Amino acid sequence: MATEETKPQGESELPPTVTDTVPDVIKENISSESEPTATTIPTANAPDPTAVNDGDNPNAAKPKAGKPGKDTPTDEALKPAKEKKAKAPGVEDKPFGDFIQQDYLPALKQGLEKLGTRSLELHFEKRKIPIKGYDQAPECWQVIGKWQPSYKQLREFNIYFFDENINGLKGFACAEGDRLSTMESFLIDERKVSLDLLVFGAVQRLNGQKWLALN
Secondary structure (H helix, E strand, O other), X not given: OOOOOOOOOOOOOOOOOHHHHOOHHHHHXXXXXXXXOOOOOOOOOOOOOOOOOOOOOOOOOOOOOOOOOOOOOOHHHHOOOOOOOOOOOXXXXXXXXXXXXXXXXXXXXXXXXXXXXXXXXXXXXXXXXXXXOOOOOOEEEEEEEEEOOOOOOOEEEEEXXXXXXXXXXXXXXXXXXXXXXXXXXXXXXXXXXXXXXXXHHHHHHHHHOOOOOOO
């Protein structure tokens, strides 16, 4: 007959622990609570990773290196605007006398000679304005052109610059032989006169007088 084992007197029976009662596979996957481990369980106090203030949020998302955002100024935008190049002054910006002698007279002579005018003489002088019956006529600067066509009388024209300014008041007169011409306005409808326009105006007026080879 089997006899029951007896425990030493005074030793009490201890209840089984959790480790003694769980399967071995669970034991292998249980981690110690004394060692901190990462968890995927969300918490209400987790910082927002989209925040960009590194001082308030150490887990803030860092901006990616690469192309700047649409609100980020580029290097080109930060460069100072290029200064516009100053427009080079034209011949018309020269002093009045220099422009007439250096530019207008040569250009006018060339333009008229291309149209068949021969032995043309051009002068730039300050003369009295010819007014019939008036000896005390005022003076003004004038471009005076003369030439002698074959078998015809001497032809002369005058372009008057009353204001000593190519954009000021101007007049025109012409004469053939002893016949005098009435003075008329010259390029009064042009707000800004150029070298080409001054040449064209004289050629057009002389051609209207039928003095050029175009007729």
